[in-house]
Amino acid sequence: NDHSLEYPSSPNHMDWISHYPAFSSQLTDKTKMVEWADVGCGFGGLLMALAPMFPDVLMLGMEIRTAVTTYVSDKIAASRQAELLKHFPPPSTSTSNPSLLPKSPVDIPTSIQPSLAHEEPTLHSGDTDEASSNPSEKKADDTEESSKDIPGGYQNVSVIRANSMKHMPNFFHKHQLSKMFFLFPDPHFKVRKQKARIITTSLLAEYAYVLRPGGILYTITDVLDLHEWMFSHLSKHPLFTLIPTEELEDDPILLAVRTSTEEGKKVERNKGSKFVACFTRVEDPPWD
Numbered sequence: 001n002d003h004s005l006e007y008p009s010s011p012n013h014m015d016w017i018s019h020y021p022a023f024s025s026q027l028t029d030k031t032k033m034v035e036w037a038d039v040g041c042g043f044g045g046l047l048m049a050l051a052p053m054f055p056d057v058l059m060l061g062m063e064i065r066t067a068v069t070t071y072v073s074d075k076i077a078a079s080r081q082a083e084l085l086k087h088f089p090p091p092s093t094s095t096s097n098p099s100l101l102p103k104s105p106v107d108i109p110t111s112i113q114p115s116l117a118h119e120e121p122t123l124h125s126g127d128t129d130e131a132s133s134n135p136s137e138k139k140a141d142d143t144e145e146s147s148k149d150i151p152g153g154y155q156n157v158s159v160i161r162a163n164s165m166k167h168m169p170n171f172f173h174k175h176q177l178s179k180m181f182f183l184f185p186d187p188h189f190k191v192r193k194q195k196a197r198i199i200t201t202s203l204l205a206e207y208a209y210v211l212r213p214g215g216i217l218y219t220i221t222d223v224l225d226l227h228e229w230m231f232s233h234l235s236k237h238p239l240f241t242l243i244p245t246e247e248l249e250d251d252p253i254l255l256a257v258r259t260s261t262e263e264g265k266k267v268e269r270n271k272g273s274k275f276v277a278c279f280t281r282v283e284d285p286p287w288d
């Protein structure tokens with residue numbers, strides 16, 4: 001199904017301005033780039049929680065399922081629109097005209113409701129990704145000017161449909177990212193399927209390439225076996241070092257990691273356990 005995925009031949013060919021039009025000048029002069037990536041973002045709960053808390057940080061969700069990506073993209077567009085209307089109400093706004101009121105974030109259509117925690121992702125062989133995964137495209141023209149004046153306003157968050165296990169270096173320059181999130185990744189229980197896990201030794205080399213020294217890779221799962229797998233692969237990797245969880249105890253980002261995603265909320269409802277492991281990307285070792 002990767003044939004239908006769109007990805008740039010190199011990060012220089014990626015059009016970020018259409019994703020973050022309010023940041024067009026900083027993106028053009030390269031004083032700003034995407035810094036945080038939520039890998040397998042699902043329905044986008046983490047980024048929707050973090051975006052207003054860190055309005056100057058450009059953050060991106062990466063999701064392989066077309067319908068889920070479109071859902072997140074629509075949610076971002078609706079939230080941007082709602083913020084705009086809050087700050088710039090149309091002159092003749094009358095509450096009697098419901099079409100002028102900000103739309104509430106879209107409901108999750110039943111056809112793409114979050115799958116059960118331990119289900120494999122649903123990949124439809126016929127997916128052609130016709131839908132735009134770019135939330136700003138639809139409304140860029142009329143919102144670009146006014147959105148520049150709104151602090152936050154979800155202008156700093158976007159989503160792309162991507163296979164993060166294949167195309168990370170197509171989207172990001174070396175050391176571009178300062179945070180990567182792997183929240184409740186698919187567990188791939190069966191031993192013969194474990195190689196499909198999103199954290200493996202060879203993939204960690206790619207993640208270390210796009211993550212800058214000092215950057216943080218966050219993992220959380222409710223599956224003990226997957227936690228032990230991620231923990232041991234990361235611990236053994238020379239470019240990552242464990243951050244004791246106590247050190248991040250007051251980190252509002254870690255709180256969002258634990259509580260804000262759809263999968264995390266489901267685990268909470270089911271009174272499941274959550275296993276967290278965070279690692280820093282260390283400096284490249286000097287050549288011998």
Ligand code: SAM
Binds near residue numbers: 040044063184
């Ligand atoms: N992080 C979200 C959360 O906590 O609610 C979603 C967790 S869900 C169990 C795992 C997500 O990763 C699914 O939405 C799935 O489609 C996505 N995914 C799986 N493999 C992927 C890949 N190679 N690249 C991008 N997304 C992927």
